[in-house]
Amino acid sequence: MKDERYERILNESGRIFQTYGIRNVSMDDICTTLGISKKTLYQYVNNKADLIFKILEAHHEVYRQFIQDQLDQGGNAIDIMLAVDSFVCSEMKNYTPDNIFVLKKYYPEVYQAIFEMKRTSILEGITANLNAGIRDGLYRKDLDVDLVARMFVKNLEEIHQLEMSSSDNSYEKIFGTMYDHHIRAIVTPDGLEYYEKKKQRQ
Amino acid sequence: MKDERYERILNESGRIFQTYGIRNVSMDDICTTLGISKKTLYQYVNNKADLIFKILEAHHEVYRQFIQDQLDQGGNAIDIMLAVDSFVCSEMKNYTPDNIFVLKKYYPEVYQAIFEMKRTSILEGITANLNAGIRDGLYRKDLDVDLVARMFVKNLEEIHQLEMSSSDNSYEKIFGTMYDHHIRAIVTPDGLEYYEKKKQRQ
DNA sequence: ACAATGGAAACACTTTTCGTTTCTGTTGTT
């Protein structure tokens, strides 16, 4: 069932939802754009909410895979944070105020499911990063890993509530600051020295 | 009738339409946001289409006034074009693919009226600029003013059909290129010298 | 010839929003 047509449905639907807005694009519009009938489309998705969920889920999977690859490489914990920084930032930019508004109002279950998925991924990723940094002597041993990870996620969520438009580059600034503060708060002297050197090179 | 409340209705409605999308924001939402009842709102606008029209018209008036001010100052025709360049560009950025899509599909009369209004303003502005440039020896005397003005408008319209997202900075590039070519195509040697000097200072 | 598949479009139903109206409370005036 994970065939080329299914991939195309998700990718192309996602593109036109993002371009024109979820509620402005009807299932008829999607079929017209894709050149398939509704009967065919409904062989792949249960309903519009299901389509939206599957699109966001697939999108999230790309993000999750990127994070997982960074972790699997077993590199330096600070390098990983820096690599993840801009990737996560641009992922968040897709969630524009209008999209969030629509998801919350008309597809609340999809919204809950997706954001819980994201929350879980981030929590796991940060926890793993914290543990690796502690083990490598870059982060302080006395950190309450669970608490720091939760605080990180909380900060992400608060940034997300700010409802900036996707063209607003304040996202990068705020986001980068949050990452910067997070790292500075948890590093050892060795880790700080490494981090400062790395920042100077950018 | 042009009172503070009316101004506030237009400004605030325009803001949330722009943030959340025209069709995602109901008249009820607008009233809730403004803290007024629908009965009050309908004292100021006939219906939703009328509200949208009035918002876009007011927005256009700001733009038109800016252009008029530049013309009234009687300055150098090339300087005026350069002053107008980025103003027009950011004005166009408000017309995102989703907004255009909605206007065309659900409010076609509003769309036609607004774009005809814009077209007329641009045509008049460019025509006035061409005549001033010719009079001042910056533009060539052999120009067919009417034809050049129409070509300029045509180019603007074609850029507008490209459906770029508002975060895409290709708009500036394409737009700037179109302005550049327009000016280079019509200047006298004196005008070109002046223009090149001006461009070097930027 | 028949079966399977998929597109186009009709269909019945649902949902949302629209614009209108009613009810109520508040304020100002006499």
Add this chain to the structure above:
DNA sequence: AACAACAGAAACGAAAAGTGTTTCCATTGT
């Protein structure tokens, strides 16, 4: 105190748009 005017909240009836289902038809493969 009584009355008029005004505005907000919400109910209301109607319309529009969209949803998901089904039918009809054409095409392709066996």
